[in-house]
Amino acid sequence: xxxxxxxxxxxxFRTKKGVIKALENTxxxxxxxxxxxxxxxxxxxxxxxxxxxxxLLLPTSGxxxxxxxxxxxxxxxxxxxxxxxxxxEFSGYGLLTVKENLWMFSQFYGIPSxxxxxxxxxxxxxxxxxxxxxxxxxxxxxxxxxxxNIIRGFMTDPDVIFLDEPTLGLDxxxxxxxxxxxxxxxxxxxxxxxxxxxxHMLEAExxxxxxxxxxxxxxxxxxxxxxxxxxxRRDVVLNxxxxxVVDVNWVSxxxxxxxxxxxxxxxxxxxxxxxxxxxxxxxxxxxxGITNQNARVVxxxxxxxxxxxVFLALVGKGLE
Amino acid sequence: MNLSLNLRAMxxxxxxxxxxxxxxxxxxxxxxxxxxxxxxxxxxxxxxxxAPKEFVGFVVIGGVMTAYxxxxxxxxxxxxxxxxxxxxxxxxxxxxxxxxxxxAGMAIGGLFTTSTRALVILTAGIYIFKVDVDVSxxxxxxxxxxxxLGALYGLGMxxxxxxxxxxxxxxxxxxLLQEPVYLVSGFYFPVRxxxxxxxxxxxxxxxxxxxxxxxxLLFPGAHTWRILTVEIExxxxxxxxxxxxxxxxxxxxxxxxxxxxxxxxxxRWQ
Numbered sequence: 234x235x236x237x238x239x240x241x242x243x244x245x246f247r248t249k250k251g252v253i254k255a256l257e258n259t260x261x262x263x264x265x266x267x268x269x270x271x272x273x274x275x276x277x278x279x280x281x282x283x284x285x286x287x288x289l290l291l292p293t294s295g296x297x298x299x300x301x302x303x304x305x306x307x308x309x310x311x312x313x314x315x316x317x318x319x320x321x322e323f324s325g326y327g328l329l330t331v332k333e334n335l336w337m338f339s340q341f342y343g344i345p346s347x348x349x350x351x352x353x354x355x356x357x358x359x360x361x362x363x364x365x366x367x368x369x370x371x372x373x374x375x376x377x378x379x380x381x382n383i384i385r386g387f388m389t390d391p392d393v394i395f396l397d398e399p400t401l402g403l404d405x406x407x408x409x410x411x412x413x414x415x416x417x418x419x420x421x422x423x424x425x426x427x428x429x430x431x432x433h434m435l436e437a438e439x440x441x442x443x444x445x446x447x448x449x450x451x452x453x454x455x456x457x458x459x460x461x462x463x464x465x466r467r468d469v470v471l472n473x474x475x476x477x478v479v480d481v482n483w484v485s486x487x488x489x490x491x492x493x494x495x496x497x498x499x500x501x502x503x504x505x506x507x508x509x510x511x512x513x514x515x516x517x518x519x520x521x522g523i524t525n526q527n528a529r530v531v532x533x534x535x536x537x538x539x540x541x542x543v544f545l546a547l548v549g550k551g552l553e
Numbered sequence: 554m555n556l557s558l559n560l561r562a563m564x565x566x567x568x569x570x571x572x573x574x575x576x577x578x579x580x581x582x583x584x585x586x587x588x589x590x591x592x593x594x595x596x597x598x599x600x601x602x603x604a605p606k607e608f609v610g611f612v613v614i615g616g617v618m619t620a621y622x623x624x625x626x627x628x629x630x631x632x633x634x635x636x637x638x639x640x641x642x643x644x645x646x647x648x649x650x651x652x653x654x655x656x657a658g659m660a661i662g663g664l665f666t667t668s669t670r671a672l673v674i675l676t677a678g679i680y681i682f683k684v685d686v687d688v689s690x691x692x693x694x695x696x697x698x699x700x701x702l703g704a705l706y707g708l709g710m711x712x713x714x715x716x717x718x719x720x721x722x723x724x725x726x727x728x729l730l731q732e733p734v735y736l737v738s739g740f741y742f743p744v745r746x747x748x749x750x751x752x753x754x755x756x757x758x759x760x761x762x763x764x765x766x767x768x769x770l771l772f773p774g775a776h777t778w779r780i781l782t783v784e785i786e787x788x789x790x791x792x793x794x795x796x797x798x799x800x801x802x803x804x805x806x807x808x809x810x811x812x813x814x815x816x817x818x819x820x821r822w823q
Contacts, residue, residue, distance in 0.1 A: 246816055284819050287647050291813045313649040323640045326569045328576050333568070340565025341648035341655075343558030385644075 234301055236393055236426040237263035237286060242295035244281050244450075255281040257450040258295070263443075266423035268415070270441030271430040272544065274551075278450040279430035280319075283395045286428065287317045299393055313342065315393045318386035320379070320401025327371030331362065331381050334370050335388060342389045349388070356384040360414055376407035383411055387418060396429040400436060412440060434540045444540075448548045458540055465491075465538040465546045469510040474532035475523055476503040483522065484508060485549060489515040492545025503531070509538075509546045555649075562650035563658040570628075570662025584620075584666055585673040592616035592674055595741045596682050607772045608742070610686065613678030614767055615740035618701070618760055620670040622734065625705050628663045629656060630712035631727050634720060637818070646818050652805045653798075656710045686771045693783065694770045700790040701763025707797025708759060714804035717812055739764060743778030752780045759793050762786040 244256040256278045263269040271279045284290040285297050288308040297304045299311045325334035332353060339349035357363045360380045365373060373381065379399070386394055396415070400408040419425055431437050437444050438458045445455045454461065468491060475481070478497055481504065485493040492509040508519065523530055536542075545551060574580060595612040636642040645655055678684045688694055712730075716723040737755035738744065744752045744761055755761045766786040768775040780786070812818045 289643055289646055289813065289818050290816055309649070312647055315647065317643070317647055324644050325641065326573075328573055329569055333572065337565045337568055338644065338648075340561040340568075341645070341650045343555060343561050343649070345561075 235262040235298070236265045236267075236300060237261065237269070237428060238298040239282075239286075240296045242282075242285060242292045242297050244278075244285060244290065245293045254450050256285075256292070259447075259450075259452050261445055261452060261455060263426060263428060265426050266419070267442045268419055268427045268429060268440055270437040270444040271428065271447055272432065272434070272437045272444050272540075273430075273447035274432055274548075277447045279432075279447060280397055281450075282447075283317065283397045283428065283430060287315060287395050288312060314391055315395065316386040316389050316391040317395040317397065318382050318399055320398035320403075321375070322379070322382045324382060324385065325370050328369060330367050330369055331357070331373070332366045335381065335384055338385050339388055344389065352388045352390075353384065356388055359417075360384060361410055376403050379403055379407065380411065383414065387414075392424065393426045393428070396427060398431055399429065400431075400433065408436075412436065416440060434544070438540045446544060446547055453547045461540060461543045462538050465509060465542050468538060468542070468546060469513055469516075470536040470538050470542045471506075471508050471510065471516070472532075472534040472536055473506040473508070473519075473523075473530050474498075474503050475506055475528050476531050477528055478502070478504045479523065479526040479528045481506055481523070484519055487515050487518065490519075492542070492547075492549050492551075494541075494545055494551035496551075507536075507542075507545070507551075509542050558649065559651050559654035562648070562654040563661060566655050566658025567662035570659065571665055574666050580666055581669075584670045588616060588620065588670055589674055589677045591619075592677065593682070605774065606685070607768075607774045607778075609682055610678070610684045610772045611739075611743060611764075611768055611775070612741050613674060613682060613684050614764060614771065615742075616674040616678070617671040618764055618767075619735070619740055620667045620674070621702060621705055622738075622740075622760055623731075624660070624663045624667040625709035626712070626727050626730060628667075629659050629706065629709040631716055631723065632656075632659050633713050634716040634723050637717075637720070643818060646809070652809070653710060653802055656713055656801075657706075660706050660709070687773050689770050689773070693787070694767060697763060697766040697770065697783070697787055697790065700787065700794055701759050701767075703794035704759030704790055704797050705763070707794055707801050710801035711797055711804055714801065714808040717805075718808045718817065720817065734758060734760065737761065743768070743775070745778045745780055749780070756780065756786075756789065757793075759790060759797075762790055762793075766790070 239259050239261050242256055242259040246253045246255055259282060271282060273279050281290065285292050285304060286299055288304050288311055291305055300314055302310045304311060325337070329337065335353045336346070336349055357366050360383055362377060362380045365377055370381070383399065400411055415427065419427055429440065441458060443455060443457050444461060446453045481495050484490055484506070489511045490508055491511060494507045496505045498505055510516070520530055541551065592612055596609050599608040599612065633642060636645060679686070715726065719726070738758050738760040744755055744765065752761070762780070765780050766783045769779050769783050
């Protein structure tokens with residue numbers, strides 16, 4: 234049986250500007266032991282999906298199940314067995330210490346105090362936050378705070394944990410510590426399940442067993458990272474450096490171009506253009522088009538496809 | 554219902570309030586000295602008007618119960634709104650505990666500071682304002698006091714469901730309730746003076762009957778201004794306690810469903 238199952242789940246929100254479709258006929262199924270990624274840009278519907286699965290939000294239509302229970306009708310059976318951590322979360326109370334804050338949340342799950350303190354100490358060590366255990370929460374940096382949030386989510390030993398962009402805004406070292414912890418937690422017991430949303434390609438590629446690519450509330454594809462990359466292996470992926478910065482929006486509408494992503498480089502003098510092509514045919518026209526704008530291509534490189542190219546090919550635009 | 558889980562949750566949520574009281578002692582000034590000044594102002598008015606001596610006692614008991622009313626209104630009913638603003642509400646809602654346990658934890662945690670305030674006003678009343686108390690039955694007095702608190706906190710839990718649904722508008726609800734309740738509950742005067750019908754209608758608020766009963770039990774002359782006899786008022790308070798707690802349970806469950814449907818648990822700054 235699937236640990237997480239959604240059947241045609243849709244969710245709309247009414248705003249002053251009208252009705253927004255956050256999710257549309259979403260169908261995913263996640264098995265026990267899986268680290269399932271939901272990859273998409275901001276506003277794609279990732280968080281809405283997590284809120285539905287974590288019982289905070291009802292679907293407008295369709296059905297969702299976690300651990301075999303219906304999220305709408307059997308939320309009370311789901312709650313003791315799940316937890317959730319969001320990136321940039323500000324949970325708890327600033328005047329409590331890290332340990333006190335974590336203990337407080339453990340009590341909401343009925344964990345005996347002695348057991349809770351033992352788990353908290355173990356996790357503090359694992360995520361390298363031990364030196365801050367007696368610091369007040371209001372004195373923590375965002376990275377330290379997120380490590381505390383990670384402990385809060387995992388200390389209840391949930392069967393399913395929902396991680397909503399858990400490394401959002403964190404530095405490389407802290408992100409790496411958290412990613413490593415997540416991987417090890419799942420390896421320890423394959424009956425556990427993680428659903429992780431992210432818009433970091435590398436994070437999805439490094440962590441996830443399978444990935445659902447989502448955009449505008451629709452799931453476009455679900456597969457393993459390797460199979461997803463295989464889909465665009467026959468495509469041509471090019472990196473071009475263009476000087477000076479010119480308008481390249483026209484590239485994405487050319488025949489044979491599956492996706493196009495343009496980023497101005499840090500010096501502001503040149504543009505990095507990444508294109509996914511069905512074959513080599515449009516290359517000459519792209520180069521000519523750039524030259525016609527009195528710009529020049531100073532560097533061309535053919536690349537092995539990455540998950541970002543999969544996204545480009547599927548959605549036609551980049552994640553950022 | 555998992556009793557052990559809910560008791561732990563209650564203690565867990567009470568903890569930050571107790572710790573807060575220790576770590577930020579500035580509350581002692583704001584929660585004791587200033588409320589005594591308010592009570593003192595009313596005492597001075599009654600003394601200047603040469604009102605019956607019981608009126609000074611009425612003010613002191615009103616001052617004591619004001620502390621609990623304020624705690625219910627701002628630190629319990631309004632608290633779910635604040636928890637949403639700071640990002641804790643979602644974590645509370647996905648936790649398996651009962652929301653009543655969470656609210657009870659807030660109430661218990663707040664009782665320390667609230668009772669300190671109440672005790673200071675009472676002490677000031679007896680030693681500074683020279684209030685003469687003649688307790689006819691301490692058991693009955695304690696019963697009425699705890700029934701009043703039970704009904705009051707039940708009412709607070711009921712209000713908290715509205716805060717969950719209304720968000721920022723609920724802030725205005727607190728402002729709207731604060732002063733009128735002072736008036737119709739008769740915090741600083743015998744509510745019977747507003748007329749029997751209005752006093753009876755105001756008895757839906759636990760503080761109205763609670764104050765009236767406690768005044769009758771503490772000051773022998775108070776029966777002149779009573780609404781009903783202490784026995785009847787005690788029975789009504791017991792009924793109110795049960796009704797408000799049951800209503801709060803129903804309202805919280807219902808509002809949680811509505812909030813999940815409308816997405817109100819996940820939206821901040823609304």
